[in-house]
Amino acid sequence: MNAILRVATCLLICFVTTASLLAADRADELKQEMWGSSDKDFKVVAVPDKWKDRSAVIIARLNRFEYRKQAMAALLNINQYNHYRVKLNDKNAVNEYAEISFKSGDKGRVRVYVGFKVIKPNGREIIVDPATAVKMERRGSDGYAYKKIAIPNLEPGDILDYYLCEEEERIITSLIEFFDPIIHNLRQEYPVMKQKLQFKVQRRCYINLRSINGAPELKLVTDEEKDEQYYSLEDGDRDGIADMKWLYPNRDVPTVKFRAAYASNKGVNSYDVLLDEQGVVKNKVTADELAEVSNTMMKMVLYAGNTANKYLKKNYNGPTDNFSVARAGYYYNRHELLNQSETLTLQNKDLPSEREMTFIASFSNFLKEEDIPHDIVVAVARRISSIDDVIFESELDYLIRVRQGKEFLYFSPYSIYTVPGAIPSALQGADAYAFDGLTKSTRWVPQRTTLPALTKDDNVSATSMTVKLSTDLQKATLNVQRNIRGVEKPYHQYRLLDVYDAIDEDNKAYAPYEYVYPHKAKKEYTALQQAYQQNRSKSKTDALKDMIADDYEFKADDPTDLKITQTGRSDKDPAMVYSFTFGTDELVKKTGPNYLVDIGKLIEGQVSIRADEMDRDQNIYFDNARSFRYTVTLDIPAGYQVQGLDKLNSRVENAVGGFTSTAKEENGKLVIETYKHYGVTFASKSEWPNVVAFVNAAHTFTGQKILLKKK
Amino acid sequence: MHLSIHRLHIAGKNAVLAVAMLLLPVLATAQKNTNAERAAALRARFKDAKLASYGYRSEYTFDIRNSTLQATLKEQLDIISLDGSVTYNRPVFYNDNITVGDTEVNYASGKSVPVSKTCGNYEVEDVFYSDAKVCAYKFFLLSPGTEVTFTSRETYTDTRYLTKIFFHDELPVEERTITFSIPNSATVEFIEKNFEGYGITRTVTPDGSRKLYRYTAKDLKAMKGEPHSLGPLHNYPHLVVISKDFTASNVKTNVIASVDDLYKWYASLVKEVKNDQAPLKAEVARLTATAKTPEEKIKAIYYWVQDNIKYIAFEDGIAGLKPDAAQNVYNNRYGDCKGMANLTKEMLKIAGFDARITWIGTNRIPYGYEVPSLAVDNHMICTVAVGDKQYILDATEKYIALGMHGERIQGKEMLIENGDKFIVKKVPVAGADQNLILQEESLVLEGDLLRGQGAMTIHGESKKNILYMSTNIRQEDQHKLFDNLVVPDYTNADQVKVTNTPPVDREKAMEIKYTYGLTNKVTRFDSELYIDVDWNKAFKNLKMEDERQSDYYFNRKINTKVTKKLTLPKGYAVTHLPKGLRKNSDDFSILVSFEQKGSELLYTNQVIIHHGRIKKSDFATWNAAIQELNEVYNDQVVLTKQN
Numbered sequence A: 001m002n003a004i005l006r007v008a009t010c011l012l013i014c015f016v017t018t019a020s021l022l023a024a025d026r027a028d029e030l031k032q033e034m035w036g037s038s039d040k041d042f043k044v045v046a047v048p049d050k051w052k053d054r055s056a057v058i059i060a061r062l063n064r065f066e067y068r069k070q071a072m073a074a075l076l077n078i079n080q081y082n083h084y085r086v087k088l089n090d091k092n093a094v095n096e097y098a099e100i101s102f103k104s105g106d107k108g109r110v111r112v113y114v115g116f117k118v119i120k121p122n123g124r125e126i127i128v129d130p131a132t133a134v135k136m137e138r139r140g141s142d143g144y145a146y147k148k149i150a151i152p153n154l155e156p157g158d159i160l161d162y163y164l165c166e167e168e169e170r171i172i173t174s175l176i177e178f179f180d181p182i183i184h185n186l187r188q189e190y191p192v193m194k195q196k197l198q199f200k201v202q203r204r205c206y207i208n209l210r211s212i213n214g215a216p217e218l219k220l221v222t223d224e225e226k227d228e229q230y231y232s233l234e235d236g237d238r239d240g241i242a243d244m245k246w247l248y249p250n251r252d253v254p255t256v257k258f259r260a261a262y263a264s265n266k267g268v269n270s271y272d273v274l275l276d277e278q279g280v281v282k283n284k285v286t287a288d289e290l291a292e293v294s295n296t297m298m299k300m301v302l303y304a305g306n307t308a309n310k311y312l313k314k315n316y317n318g319p320t321d322n323f324s325v326a327r328a329g330y331y332y333n334r335h336e337l338l339n340q341s342e343t344l345t346l347q348n349k350d351l352p353s354e355r356e357m358t359f360i361a362s363f364s365n366f367l368k369e370e371d372i373p374h375d376i377v378v379a380v381a382r383r384i385s386s387i388d389d390v391i392f393e394s395e396l397d398y399l400i401r402v403r404q405g406k407e408f409l410y411f412s413p414y415s416i417y418t419v420p421g422a423i424p425s426a427l428q429g430a431d432a433y434a435f436d437g438l439t440k441s442t443r444w445v446p447q448r449t450t451l452p453a454l455t456k457d458d459n460v461s462a463t464s465m466t467v468k469l470s471t472d473l474q475k476a477t478l479n480v481q482r483n484i485r486g487v488e489k490p491y492h493q494y495r496l497l498d499v500y501d502a503i504d505e506d507n508k509a510y511a512p513y514e515y516v517y518p519h520k521a522k523k524e525y526t527a528l529q530q531a532y533q534q535n536r537s538k539s540k541t542d543a544l545k546d547m548i549a550d551d552y553e554f555k556a557d558d559p560t561d562l563k564i565t566q567t568g569r570s571d572k573d574p575a576m577v578y579s580f581t582f583g584t585d586e587l588v589k590k591t592g593p594n595y596l597v598d599i600g601k602l603i604e605g606q607v608s609i610r611a612d613e614m615d616r617d618q619n620i621y622f623d624n625a626r627s628f629r630y631t632v633t634l635d636i637p638a639g640y641q642v643q644g645l646d647k648l649n650s651r652v653e654n655a656v657g658g659f660t661s662t663a664k665e666e667n668g669k670l671v672i673e674t675y676k677h678y679g680v681t682f683a684s685k686s687e688w689p690n691v692v693a694f695v696n697a698a699h700t701f702t703g704q705k706i707l708l709k710k711k
Numbered sequence B: 001m002h003l004s005i006h007r008l009h010i011a012g013k014n015a016v017l018a019v020a021m022l023l024l025p026v027l028a029t030a031q032k033n034t035n036a037e038r039a040a041a042l043r044a045r046f047k048d049a050k051l052a053s054y055g056y057r058s059e060y061t062f063d064i065r066n067s068t069l070q071a072t073l074k075e076q077l078d079i080i081s082l083d084g085s086v087t088y089n090r091p092v093f094y095n096d097n098i099t100v101g102d103t104e105v106n107y108a109s110g111k112s113v114p115v116s117k118t119c120g121n122y123e124v125e126d127v128f129y130s131d132a133k134v135c136a137y138k139f140f141l142l143s144p145g146t147e148v149t150f151t152s153r154e155t156y157t158d159t160r161y162l163t164k165i166f167f168h169d170e171l172p173v174e175e176r177t178i179t180f181s182i183p184n185s186a187t188v189e190f191i192e193k194n195f196e197g198y199g200i201t202r203t204v205t206p207d208g209s210r211k212l213y214r215y216t217a218k219d220l221k222a223m224k225g226e227p228h229s230l231g232p233l234h235n236y237p238h239l240v241v242i243s244k245d246f247t248a249s250n251v252k253t254n255v256i257a258s259v260d261d262l263y264k265w266y267a268s269l270v271k272e273v274k275n276d277q278a279p280l281k282a283e284v285a286r287l288t289a290t291a292k293t294p295e296e297k298i299k300a301i302y303y304w305v306q307d308n309i310k311y312i313a314f315e316d317g318i319a320g321l322k323p324d325a326a327q328n329v330y331n332n333r334y335g336d337c338k339g340m341a342n343l344t345k346e347m348l349k350i351a352g353f354d355a356r357i358t359w360i361g362t363n364r365i366p367y368g369y370e371v372p373s374l375a376v377d378n379h380m381i382c383t384v385a386v387g388d389k390q391y392i393l394d395a396t397e398k399y400i401a402l403g404m405h406g407e408r409i410q411g412k413e414m415l416i417e418n419g420d421k422f423i424v425k426k427v428p429v430a431g432a433d434q435n436l437i438l439q440e441e442s443l444v445l446e447g448d449l450l451r452g453q454g455a456m457t458i459h460g461e462s463k464k465n466i467l468y469m470s471t472n473i474r475q476e477d478q479h480k481l482f483d484n485l486v487v488p489d490y491t492n493a494d495q496v497k498v499t500n501t502p503p504v505d506r507e508k509a510m511e512i513k514y515t516y517g518l519t520n521k522v523t524r525f526d527s528e529l530y531i532d533v534d535w536n537k538a539f540k541n542l543k544m545e546d547e548r549q550s551d552y553y554f555n556r557k558i559n560t561k562v563t564k565k566l567t568l569p570k571g572y573a574v575t576h577l578p579k580g581l582r583k584n585s586d587d588f589s590i591l592v593s594f595e596q597k598g599s600e601l602l603y604t605n606q607v608i609i610h611h612g613r614i615k616k617s618d619f620a621t622w623n624a625a626i627q628e629l630n631e632v633y634n635d636q637v638v639l640t641k642q643n
Helices: A003-035 A091-097 A265-270 A287-299 A308-315 A322-335 A338-346 A356-369 A486-496 A499-506 A522-551 A599-603 A685-701 B015-023 B036-045 B259-271 B278-288 B294-308 B326-332 B337-350 B460-472 B475-486 B616-634
Strands: A056-069 A075-088 A099-103 A110-119 A125-128 A134-136 A138-140 A146-150 A159-171 A176-178 A182-185 A192-202 A205-212 A219-223 A228-238 A255-263 A374-380 A396-404 A407-411 A431-436 A447-450 A460-469 A476-485 A560-566 A576-584 A588-591 A594-597 A626-635 A640-643 A650-653 A657-666 A669-678 A706-710 B051-065 B068-081 B086-094 B098-107 B116-121 B133-141 B147-156 B164-166 B173-183 B186-193 B201-207 B210-220 B238-248 B251-254 B354-360 B379-386 B389-393 B413-418 B421-426 B436-446 B449-458 B495-498 B510-518 B522-525 B528-531 B558-567 B572-576 B581-584 B588-597 B600-609 B637-641
Touching: A003 A075, A003 A110, A003 A159, A056 A091, A056 A205, A056 A255, A075 A091, A091 B460, A099 A110, A099 A159, A110 A146, A192 A205, A192 A255, A205 A228, A255 A265, A287 A356, A287 A374, A287 A396, A287 A431, A308 A322, A308 A356, A322 A356, A322 A396, A322 A407, A338 A499, A338 A522, A356 A374, A356 A396, A460 A599, A476 A486, A486 A522, A486 A576, A486 A626, A522 A560, A588 B616, A599 A626, A599 A669, A599 A685, A650 A685, A657 A685, A669 A685, A706 B522, B036 B051, B036 B068, B051 B186, B051 B238, B068 B086, B086 B098, B086 B147, B098 B133, B133 B147, B173 B186, B173 B238, B259 B413, B259 B421, B278 B294, B278 B326, B278 B337, B294 B337, B294 B379, B294 B389, B326 B337, B337 B354, B337 B379, B379 B413, B449 B460, B449 B475, B460 B475, B460 B510, B475 B495, B475 B510, B581 B616, B588 B616
Parallel strands: A056 A192, A460 A626, B051 B173, B436 B558
Antiparallel strands: A056 A075, A075 A159, A099 A146, A110 A125, A110 A159, A134 A146, A138 B116, A176 A255, A182 A255, A192 A228, A205 A255, A219 A228, A374 A396, A374 A431, A396 A407, A431 A447, A460 A476, A476 A576, A560 A576, A588 A594, A594 A706, A626 A669, A640 A706, A650 A657, A657 A669, B051 B068, B068 B147, B086 B133, B098 B147, B116 B133, B164 B238, B173 B210, B186 B238, B201 B210, B238 B251, B354 B379, B354 B413, B379 B389, B413 B421, B436 B449, B449 B510, B495 B510, B522 B528, B528 B637, B558 B600, B572 B637, B581 B588, B588 B600
8 A cells, every 4th residue: 555545545534533532522512402301391200180091291392503604715604403291192293203204314515413312200300322223214316214213112101302493505506595484383293381582693694583473472582601602592381273174373473484594795885775784683574575576586586588579469459448558568479389289298297377476577578668657566375464464475376467447467487378367376365565567676665465365155166967867867967067257167177178279279360280299309298299199189188087086075077078168268258167978876766756966066076074173172264255056957857756856955154254055946947056255264263153154065065965755 | 283384486587498408398209209000009998097917927036045945036017108198106115125226217219208206104003113215216108108117136045935816906917927037946837816717827837947937917906905905915816935945055045834833933033032021020010019810910910011012013124023122112101012022021021921922913913823924824823722722912002801802813814922832812802792783762753852861882893993092182172072072073062971980891891871852854844754764874885886896894893782762742653664674694684673662753773784894795785784774874763743
């Protein structure tokens, strides 16, 4: 071995040995910090009587996050320390905690330190050797690896006290680096006696943090021993929360949201992205700051051009009012998506939708070019936050609205099905700010506004069904016509329409569409087109079959005669209208000489509220106001009369919603009409009985039967 | 609940480039790589398949290396896409005894197909950790009719681990060949299973100092798992490979030539286990302190292991066959079947019993010990003899009573250790009566409300499962489990109440007493009441699909009996009773009856599935019976008000 090689080998071995020793020291330090601290909350062994019948109780938990840039190095330290002490009251909890998975810590510059100990009711502590964890490997293009450990000797009545810590060193690759946001609900699966959230942000790192929905504020704590400061929240006595229908936890449960970022001087000076002073909490974002961040995000769009101005100039002869021209531009841009949509369809991939900021920038440019007054509108999805509680930019969504006098017309990012005026369901009714699109963005003056919310009369799913029975009355043939407007429409469009429906329709408004084949692949894509067309009808029928299986609680034959009479792709004819036929032999049941008909099942399966859901301690959030109408017409077979109509007449109406059903005989037909509606998007928990009343009334109706009695 | 939402990428991304990349997945599929005629022919043959194989060749070459009989496997799978834009992920499995060699995916032109490869642990249900690994090769075929050949190579470093080979694949296969090149100095046999009806041909030809075995099958549909199936070994054709022996340097070495060899090897692994009884002694003494009879002692130990050792399986390398030491399992309070069997044995030995390790295959494996292969067993239990009586103890069966045996091992051969020898014996088979579920209810009408009280008595497998569920569900949810057991799917307008706390007693039938008031079982039409007396409607619509390949297995033998006694309301007469049903076959019997006795209506519903399964050959008989049963269930009792 020559000298150089010896030195190199020595260096390598010494480095590895030193690194291992350092890791071992750090592991000991963290063990001491987690298990040897004087924090009395992590010494508790008893749980309150009120929770002794719960499966598990979190005695204490600590989640600590630290971010800092290293001095003189382009490296960031991102650390998190998670410590849990859990009382396991039953076997279910033992099963939940008997196997714990965690990051393997051998990829990149991440080190993971873990510790697990079981505390027996008699106080005996059993420390689990972390080396017994096994590594689940994943290598390759979509690889990830993790470790898992089996906790030995775990029995009901034990306490499991464990920590999972990660210390990461990340190379700085951009001017500004945002770390993953954390939205932490203070009520979680199990009751919590004490919980602590701590955030330490140092040296060129920034912190956005806000307590919402009644969560305690975080306090700045000075640790004189370590000569450091951090933000801390101490909380406790929170009951567990069950999975619940119609709950937006981030709007209703006490929550802390947090996001740290690193920014270089150049980054801070160049981009307005809701950062405050280094190391100082930013817990409020002003309207002006929203304008600034919106401006920054628009500026980052690399390509914001569009061909609509040119097209309109040459081809548009329609009305010249703001709305009409904006509509024409929007539709043309949507039309331009067809080629990409066809390629993706042939590749068996999802249809494209325009990236939000690209849409905002390019459509605003179109409108500017046409000198059409418009606003850039920034809002937050209702389930995420109120606009007043926003603290980071990833919470934001954008729309454009065109102004015409005092009226507005909203535009959202294109897909081949979107129409002018449609506002994404999640943003309807949300508070927002608008910035004048014709004003230079650096001079934007935010205007507070509320986005329109479609009402139950806008979001209407109407189904009209005729039912004919076979001569032996055992088989029913159902002809269904659906007329879908509003928020439910995209679901139907994406299931039953495809790019070729859009092409056929656009061919009536634009020059005939011609597919531009991907480069040097015309033969392949021609073959794909043929294959797609061969399967197209079957694919649509299969999609419809799946929809029927989801909708109806009886076995259905394969549907036939799917006919789409209106695609809903135009704001002039906004409903999607289609019809189909299917049969079932599970609707009518022979009972002696008569026949029972499960007539209630024809209004599709209805959600119900179970006995264990009757008590509710959280408010109610519906995605939308909406309504569902059904008209069912049954040809009464000759020689039979109908009995049982009285139970089909019902009415529950209240401030939250309603369900009404009527039934009558007309010209040898039984006509049943039902109307269910959710009238609001929010109801306080005190309104829960009203929700239960109309929701369960609709569900009860699905169990109703009529009798076809031989005359 | 931490919620991550998307990050703003300040560095930005080249959206135009991204779109361009999106549009150009793989354009290397020149027309010469497609075969429209073959695609059309296979599309007609294998309906709804997006891919098919028109040739699948597995070549096993056995060689003696390092004093071991080894085998290399080269597989060539000729794949054709029957649809456009198909993504396929081809797995290649390996473990400590199988190494993976080079893998290639090439177009018909010979040009390689872009492949994304991911390798890692293969996670098997119920196994915490094993040496099973998989490499997944993902590739995209754009044009319909594209032909590619997937070639993989593996080496079995010891052919005792090469046990079963299926002819079917997850893709439909037009022609499948499996060849074995065996040196004359080795003895390897092939047991052919489930060949009937598949027209599989076999040739044996000399090849120098070797023999070449060639099996060929044609037109094989895609292999698929079916719910309620005993698994593919029961119906798919396959070969069991028996590597018996080999001779090298004039020395003959047995691999596994007979069940003696299998036992000797198993026993040698058990011998290596370093059991230490010391940590167990106090526990055994505590458990058996008050036991008066040998049977009570065995119960005390057996039940303690069932209740206290959680099933967590490590099957890493030889740990897949060798039990963990008893003291480890005891201290960890977890283990797999082998660990539990070994712990049970050691604890029983401390208590003075002659307990033995016992190997067994569950009912997923349709072989007995006439097949000398690792493929014959997949489970380990403990047996103990007391005088003439033998107890079979499977501590993985939680809440099973001594003397009862899990459905999955009944009738199966056990390989019981016996020093240098072994004993082969069968686990007794219990009848369907052992799994009786009896439900007896009395019903009265209060207006349109059907009020009832009842008792449900559960024996056997179901009792064992319910005890496990009820003790492992969250304690705050336990009452919901029992309420839903006695009246499934009740609404919040109904009242259902279990009135006793069913004791956790594995030795007695579980009895659940309850009352209910149900709102939607009676429909009033003028002067008539239509009553749905049986809302469980057991087995309704359970028709077997024509395309099902395997027998339908219910996981247990079934004997359910429901009797209901409805007191007729005053002033009403029965004007219609459903006709009832009586069906009997070798597989099952169904009895449903409605009978009026004075002022009471008696309803009986008893279904017995004698062996817990419906054979595929009996599907037509079963479906006809279910059709009639559906008609009975659709019918209702009608009471008419008398003037």
